[in-house]
Amino acid sequence: MTDQTHRKNVVVIGLGNPLLSDEGIGVHLIRKLSEHQDKFPSVEFIDAGTGGMNVLHLIANRKKAVIIDCVKTGKKPGTIKQFEPADVQTTKKMTHFSLHEADILRIIELSRQLGECPDQIVIFGIEPESLELGQSLSRTLTNKIDLYMDTISKSFS
Amino acid sequence: MHNNLDINIHHITRVEGHGNIVVNVKNGKIEKLQWQVPEAPRFFEAMVRGHSYQDIQTIVSRICGICSITHSLAATKAVEAALGIKVSEQADKLRILMHYSEQLQSHTLHVGYLAVPDFFGTPSVVPLVTRVADAVKTIVKAHRIANNWSDLIAGRTTHPVTLIPGGLTRTPTEKQLRQLQQTLKDAVPDLKKIAEVVLSVAANIPKFERPTEYVSLKQTNPPTYTFYHGGITSNDNKGAALPIEKWHDVANEYVVEQSTAKWAKWHRDACAVGALARFNNNAELLSPMAKDAAKMFGLQKGCCNPYMNTVAQLVECFHIVETSIDLIDQLLVRGLKAEKVTSSPKAGKGAGCVEAPRGILFHEYEFDKKGNCVAADICIPTNHNHANIQKDFEKLLPEILDQSEKDIRLKLEMLVRAYDPCISCSTHFLDVQFVR
Numbered sequence: 001m002t003d004q005t006h007r008k009n010v011v012v013i014g015l016g017n018p019l020l021s022d023e024g025i026g027v028h029l030i031r032k033l034s035e036h037q038d039k040f041p042s043v044e045f046i047d048a049g050t051g052g053m054n055v056l057h058l059i060a061n062r063k064k065a066v067i068i069d070c071v072k073t074g075k076k077p078g079t080i081k082q083f084e085p086a087d088v089q090t091t092k093k094m095t096h097f098s099l100h101e102a103d104i105l106r107i108i109e110l111s112r113q114l115g116e117c118p119d120q121i122v123i124f125g126i127e128p129e130s131l132e133l134g135q136s137l138s139r140t141l142t143n144k145i146d147l148y149m150d151t152i153s154k155s156f157s
Numbered sequence: 158m159h160n161n162l163d164i165n166i167h168h169i170t171r172v173e174g175h176g177n178i179v180v181n182v183k184n185g186k187i188e189k190l191q192w193q194v195p196e197a198p199r200f201f202e203a204m205v206r207g208h209s210y211q212d213i214q215t216i217v218s219r220i221c222g223i224c225s226i227t228h229s230l231a232a233t234k235a236v237e238a239a240l241g242i243k244v245s246e247q248a249d250k251l252r253i254l255m256h257y258s259e260q261l262q263s264h265t266l267h268v269g270y271l272a273v274p275d276f277f278g279t280p281s282v283v284p285l286v287t288r289v290a291d292a293v294k295t296i297v298k299a300h301r302i303a304n305n306w307s308d309l310i311a312g313r314t315t316h317p318v319t320l321i322p323g324g325l326t327r328t329p330t331e332k333q334l335r336q337l338q339q340t341l342k343d344a345v346p347d348l349k350k351i352a353e354v355v356l357s358v359a360a361n362i363p364k365f366e367r368p369t370e371y372v373s374l375k376q377t378n379p380p381t382y383t384f385y386h387g388g389i390t391s392n393d394n395k396g397a398a399l400p401i402e403k404w405h406d407v408a409n410e411y412v413v414e415q416s417t418a419k420w421a422k423w424h425r426d427a428c429a430v431g432a433l434a435r436f437n438n439n440a441e442l443l444s445p446m447a448k449d450a451a452k453m454f455g456l457q458k459g460c461c462n463p464y465m466n467t468v469a470q471l472v473e474c475f476h477i478v479e480t481s482i483d484l485i486d487q488l489l490v491r492g493l494k495a496e497k498v499t500s501s502p503k504a505g506k507g508a509g510c511v512e513a514p515r516g517i518l519f520h521e522y523e524f525d526k527k528g529n530c531v532a533a534d535i536c537i538p539t540n541h542n543h544a545n546i547q548k549d550f551e552k553l554l555p556e557i558l559d560q561s562e563k564d565i566r567l568k569l570e571m572l573v574r575a576y577d578p579c580i581s582c583s584t585h586f587l588d589v590q591f592v593r
Contacts, residue, residue, distance in 0.1 A: 019204060019219045050222030051315030053266055057301045058314075106283065113286040114297060133200055135216075 008044040009063040010156055011118075015104075016070050017050050022077075022128035022141050026068040029148055036153075043156050056107050060116040066155055067104060071125025078140040079127040080148055082155070088123075122155050124148075158559045160185045164566055176578065178569050180554065190554055192546045192573065194416040202533040210236045210322060210502060210528040217520070217535070218316045223266070223579060225315045226259040226307065227513040230385070231520040236322045238401075238507025239524055242500050248324035250488055253385050255310040255317070256511065257477045257484075260384060261303035262314075263514035264432070264470040264477075267577045268355065269296030272467040275571045276358035292354040295347050299474075302344050309333055324498035331493055338485040341478050345446070348474055352450055355471060359454060362464050363568055367552045369461045369545060370425045371434035372407060374398075374512050382435070382442035382476055384512040390438055393424040401510040404519040408536045413544075420544040421536065427544035430516025431576060432469035433460065447476035463549055464575045470514070502528020513538050515577045539578045546573055 012033060018024030030047045037045065046058055059065040075081070085108050104123070111117035126148065129138035136142075162182035181189035201220050205213055213236055214229040221228055230252060237244060244252075270282045273296075279285055286293050304314045309329055311317030319327045329337075375398040376387030388398030389407050399407060410419040422428055436443075440451065440458040450472045451457070456465055506523040516538025523532040549572055557565055 017219055019201065019216065047313070047316070049219060049225070049316045051225070052222060053270065053300075054222075054304055054314050056297070057304050060301075106281070110283055110286065113283060114294065133204060135204075 007062065008042050010040075010043045010066070011046060011058055011062050011064075012043055012066040012068070012152070012156070013046050013048050013055060013058055014068045015048055015050070015052075015055075018135060019133065021130040021132050021134045021136065022126075022138050023070050023131050024135075025070050025126045025128070025137060025141055025148075028137055029068050029145070029152065032145060032149060033153070040153070040156055052103070053107065055104060056111055059108075059111060059118055059121070060114075062118045064120040064122070064156075065118045066152065067121070067123045068152060069104070069123065069125055070128050070131075071123075073125065073127065075127045077127050077129035077138070078144050080144070080151055081125050081127075082151070083123050083125065085121055085123065124152055124155075158185065159562070159565075162558075162562060162565070164562065164569070166566060166570060176573060178550075178566075178573065180565070180569070182558070187554060187558075190550050191415045192543065192550055194418040194543060202535055205522070205530050205533045208530050210240060210522075210524050210530065211500070213522060213530060213533075214320050214322075215316075215318075220535075221579060222315050223263050224259065224513045224515070224518070226255055226311055226317050227511055227518055228520070229317050229320050230256055231509045231511045231518050232522070233320050233322055234509030234511065235507050235520040235522050236509070236524075238509060239505040239522055240322065240500065240503055240507070240528070241505065242323045244324055245496055247328070247488065247491070247493065248496060248498075250484055251310060251325055251328070252320070254481060254484055254488075255307070255320075256385055257481050258303055258306035258310060260512075260514050261474055261477050262300065262307060263577075264474050265296060265300040265303060265351075267514070268467055268471050268474075269293075269300065269351065271577070272571075272574055273355060273358070275567070275574065276355065276361045278361070289354065292351070295350050295354075299344060299347050299351065302340055306337060306340075309337060321498055321500075323500045324496055326498070328493055328495050331489060334485050334488060334493070338482055341482050341485075344478055345475075348478060352453060352471055352475075355468070356453055359468070362462075362468070363571065364462065365464060365549075365553055365556070365568075365572075366461045367463070367549055369463070370423060370428040371437040372423060372428045372430050372541060373434040373438045373517055374510065375438055380442055382439045382444075382447075382480075384435075389510065389517065391423060391428065391434075392437060401508050401519075404508055404510060404521070404536070408519060408541070410536060410540065416543060418543060419536075419540050421541045422544055427548045428541055429463065429545045429576075430538045430541040431466050432473050432514070433463065433466040434516060435512060436460070436469040436472065443472065444476045444479035446479045447472050450475045463545075463572060466575045466577065470577070502526070506532075513579075515539060515579055516541055537579065539576070542576045542578060546576060546578075 014026035014030030016024040016026040018027045034045045129140045164180035166178040177193040179191045214232040217232045218225040218229040312319040372391040374387040375390035376383035390398040504526040508521040519536040521534040
């Protein structure tokens with residue numbers, strides 16, 4: 001069983017479905033970042049896929065949580081934007097806990113109410129170019145993988 | 158009695174994916190009443206074509222974030238059937254243990270976070286944290302136990318990595334299994350607490366009945382309340398079970414204008430799958446604590462109140478925990494050993510079936526002589542339930558038309574939620590607006 005009392009202080013969670021092209025950018029980046037685990041001994045990298053509600057447990061009682069997800073804000077495809085939960089409001093007002101859509105902001109709200117939310121939560125949203133069926137990222141996002149890795153890894157400390 | 162009523166619930170809340178409820182009543186006559194599924198089809202079956210038999214379970218695990226272990230197990234069983242691959246008794250038991258972990262994950266999630274807020278009259282679980290803090294914390298604890306259990310056996314909470322055709326890539330240690338067993342024993346009082354909380358608001362579960370065909374797995378050798386082995390049965394099939402290979406005769410998928418998802422039927426014009434179906438076909442085989450829980454709620458075999466599916470899920474939580482404690486004993490008594498799994502490609506076609514938390518799931522694949530997939534067919538449980546939701550609506554609405562519009566909306570929404578539907582099973586991207 002996973003011992004929740006001896007978990008790493010920082011968790012980096014990649015969300016998304018890698019069967020739907022850029023929708024899986026979070027998962028692709030976790031795979032890449034995990035290859036450099038030795039550089040980040042106090043960081044746990046987790047490919048959480050589309051298991052939305054499970055994020056509640058993955059962030060519980062950590063010092064910091066970094067979440068990487070595909071995000072649609074209408075910006076240029078490939079754009080990466082860093083924000084905190086307080087910076088945004090969910091547009092899925094009707095959704096509450098619609099699991100596959102992983103209403104992350106409401107999960108964070110629940111985590112706070114339960115008194116187990118990390119002090120710091122950073123979300124990296126990457127604007128998709130393609131959400132078509134396919135296991136590869138679009139060329140636009142593929143060409144920016146190194147930029148994403150640099151940007152995201154700066155947030156671990 | 159409403160002479161005129163116009164309800165358009167676009168994207169019903171607290172279900173997985175997008176479904177709409179449309180009601181039009183004019184001059185006291187129901188002109189339109191539909192359960193609509195507007196989501197674009199995903200065509201995952203096309204994606205596995207050309208892939209090796211060894212990769213299928215990994216790819217299909219991404220179909221769903223809730224039933225990922227279930228999809229992987231159904232696919233692995235289908236691959237093994239197609240290629241004639243045998244599985245050891247130890248691997249079989251560990252897979253069942255893995256499967257139970259996901260059932261508990263999904264059931265606690267649906268009962269605790271999605272359905273119970275209706276019984277308390279709140280829009281989501283968040284307001285319940287202040288109202289019934291202990292209850293919510295207990296639900297979160299049970300859900301967390303199930304997640305950690307999946308981590309141990311499947312290698313991950315979702316999208317398992319230990320499953321391969323022929324067995325598992327990793328065997329847990331005896332110490333890990335003993336720890337899991339103790340955790341499950343310790344979880345029993347928590348489950349009882351959750352059951353008592355649900356019972357305290359069970360009067361808010363609508364009383365509605367419609368005779369229904371219930372379809373599920375049935376295992377006779379040995380007789381088991383099954384989620385994993387056995388054939389396909391229903392209360393219309395006179396106790397007989399069809400072999401899994403005959404699943405097309407059961408699913409009978411068809412297309413309707415109001416839904417992008419396929420619908421399914423067997424003996425009647427609709428059928429239901431899920432916890433209540435399993436209960437109705439196999440209740441006498443439940444564990445003692447599960448039988449006690451059913452008694453608490455007055456849930457009896459033959460129940461055809463779809464709202465009671467949530468209670469049946471809660472009953473199954475007890476069965477899952479109690480049976481898993483016993484299953485771990487069986488594994489420990491025989492002694493765990495590391496098993497080397499080998500398989501080789503060949504041409505073949507096979508079907509696999511398991512019970513997803515929300516009902517029976519079928520996978521079928523065909524492979525060429527190199528072991529590459531040439532055809533795939535998947536039938537998910539929610540497709541079985543769509544027609545039944547529509548038929549329930551058609552009986553329910555005339556019975557509640559004298560109630561307030563708010564109550565009518567709530568009862569229709571609760572009905573859909575009771576089926577624990579999984580509509581999109583695939584996509585989730587974050588949709589936000591910046592406020593600063």
